[in-house]
Amino acid sequence: MSHHSSKSLRTTKPAKERFPLSLLCLTLGAFAIGMTEFIIMGLLPNVASDLGVTIPQAGQLITSYALGVAIGAPILTVFTHKLPQKKLLVILMGIFILGNAVSVIAPTYLLLIIARVLTAFAHGTFLGVGTIIAARLVHPDKRAGAVSVVLAGLTVANIIGVPFGTFIGQQLGWRASFGAITVLGIISLFGIIRFIPVIVQQETANLREQVRGLLNPQVLLILLTGALGCGSLFALFTYITPMLQGITGFREQSVTWILVLFGAGVTLGNIAGGKLADWKLMPSLMVNFAVLAVVISTLTVTMSHPVLAVSNIFLWGIAAFGIMPGIQLRIMNLAHKAPLLATTSSHSALNLGNAAGAYLGGVAISSFGLTSIPSLSAALAVLALAGAWLSYALTGGRRSATAAPGDAPAA
Known part of the structure; x- marks a missing residue:
């Protein structure tokens, strides 16, 4: 005491x-x-x-x-x-x-x-x-x-x-x-x-240490993986209201309730993602990206059936946000000596993904129409899965999943 x-x-x-x-x-x-x-x-x-x-x-x-x-x-x-x-x-x-x-x-x-x-x-x-x-x-x-x-x-x-x-x-x-x-x-x-x-x-920690923590290739790779995950989310989420109104045929008032349901999925995903990340960080992240890609792909079929579309969106909320806690934890583990710039920059990288997703979604709509959005979103989730797998493979698999902050590779 x-x-x-x-x-x-x-x-x-x-x-x-x-x-x-x-x-x-x-x-x-x-x-x-x-x-x-x-x-x-x-x-x-x-x-x-x-x-x-x-x-x-x-x-x-x-x-x-x-x-x-x-x-x-x-x-x-x-x-x-x-x-x-x-x-x-x-x-x-x-x-x-x-x-x-x-x-x-x-x-x-x-x-x-x-x-x-x-x-x-x-x-x-x-x-x-x-x-x-x-x-x-x-x-x-x-x-x-x-x-x-x-x-x-x-x-x-x-x-x-x-x-x-x-x-x-x-x-x-x-x-x-x-x-x-x-x-x-x-x-x-x-x-x-x-x-x-x-x-x-x-x-x-002085700025040089902060920048060194950020420029560690492992940190950059997981930031890119997170950005791709966010790109997948925002390519779809940005245009969800016009899709629900234009393809599924919901009225404006109903969209509010569908967003509430999506939010509930997000919360469940966040809680479950945190627990899974504490249990087995990288394996759970990879499985999550794979599930995400499948859930989004099914939207191409379910989007034109109101009931199926809504349940699909709820499941997508769970899958999309299960990833966030794991990505954050991985960044903190890898940049443990000078976390401030790396954790602030994680907001940057994830938001670059958000920006790219919203932008690519706009391009896809202009070129192929609203129905092309789920395919774009699923493709980005698959790329994120590849990034997570590469990050896992590079740090020697099992060791990184359980590494204490002290065992992180020297920058």
């Missing part, structure tokens, strides 16, 4: 509460961020018709957001890694609120794209810094729980936020959805200012 008695004076107070209030402010921030990223999926036809652009062009609003995350996360991390963390969170939430406020009033397609990119800049770094702070707000033995509470904000945004935001958008116009997100951002900002303590930072 004596080894942390000096700290116990400071930590007794928050330790009594299950989760400090400060943690909920971070979760709310993550919730708002998740909602911003995914809300456009449900409103794609509305935004397209309002701004007078095609569905593939509206899809570029998702591509541009993802690119903003990809470029913004490492750049902001590099430039701000000396800033006090609380101050940084306040600045990031300010950028986020500004970007969403501009989205509410953006009169043109181009201005909306610029607002989306601005909002996206805050995304990766907020989640990176937010999870690091979360881990330090609680007792050492509750760290993983604290991080998952913050990241749960993103998952819950998919189940509750996106369908609710889509519903608001369908009733009051898509701009109202961004208005609601702006309000959430403001509440989160006040919470951060009021409840998050100023944390004295320990010495962070």
Whole structure:
């Protein structure tokens, strides 16, 4: 007990509460961020018709957001890694609120794209810094729980936020959805200012070590694998609303409920994926990619039958999101000495995959029509499977699956 008695004076107070209030402010921030990223999926036809652009062009609003995350996360991390963390969170939430406020009033397609990119800049770094702070707000033995509470904000945004935001958008116009997100951002900002303590930072790994951790070929390979997995997800998810309306024949109101069901699948996938990754990391990841490819391929057949399409989408949500915990864990294992840039860059790589998926989906629709989307998505999942297999083979199979952080190959 004596080894942390000096700290116990400071930590007794928050330790009594299950989760400090400060943690909920971070979760709310993550919730708002998740909602911003995914809300456009449900409103794609509305935004397209309002701004007078095609569905593939509206899809570029998702591509541009993802690119903003990809470029913004490492750049902001590099430039701000000396800033006090609380101050940084306040600045990031300010950028986020500004970007969403501009989205509410953006009169043109181009201005909306610029607002989306601005909002996206805050995304990766907020989640990176937010999870690091979360881990330090609680007792050492509750760290993983604290991080998952913050990241749960993103998952819950998919189940509750996106369908609710889509519903608001369908009733009051898509701009109202961004208005609601702006309000959430403001509440989160006040919470951060009021409840998050100023944390004295320990010495962070210097930038050279961070970059070396990131440029390890093993890390790059798993980042590419994750990006392909995300490409598969976004090629399909970006255009799911026009597909459900155009091919399956659902009315606008029904889409909201299908998105709720998809969100439930996502949550199950996330939980199951975490458990499987803890059990056997790389084998479970490879099986998951294989299952994903099969589940998506069946959509080519089921998409024209309402009941089959909906159950297929639920299964796809489970399979697609079972992958995320494993990819994150693998990145942390491989870049253990200097994880900040590698974990922030994982948001970049995964969002580059999101951007590429949304973009390729748009190209496929323009060339071959909406029905070609599942084939494209399944092909990307197969490529991701090849990447996971290669990563597993290169690190000598079994050893890497159980490697403690200390046995990682020297960079």
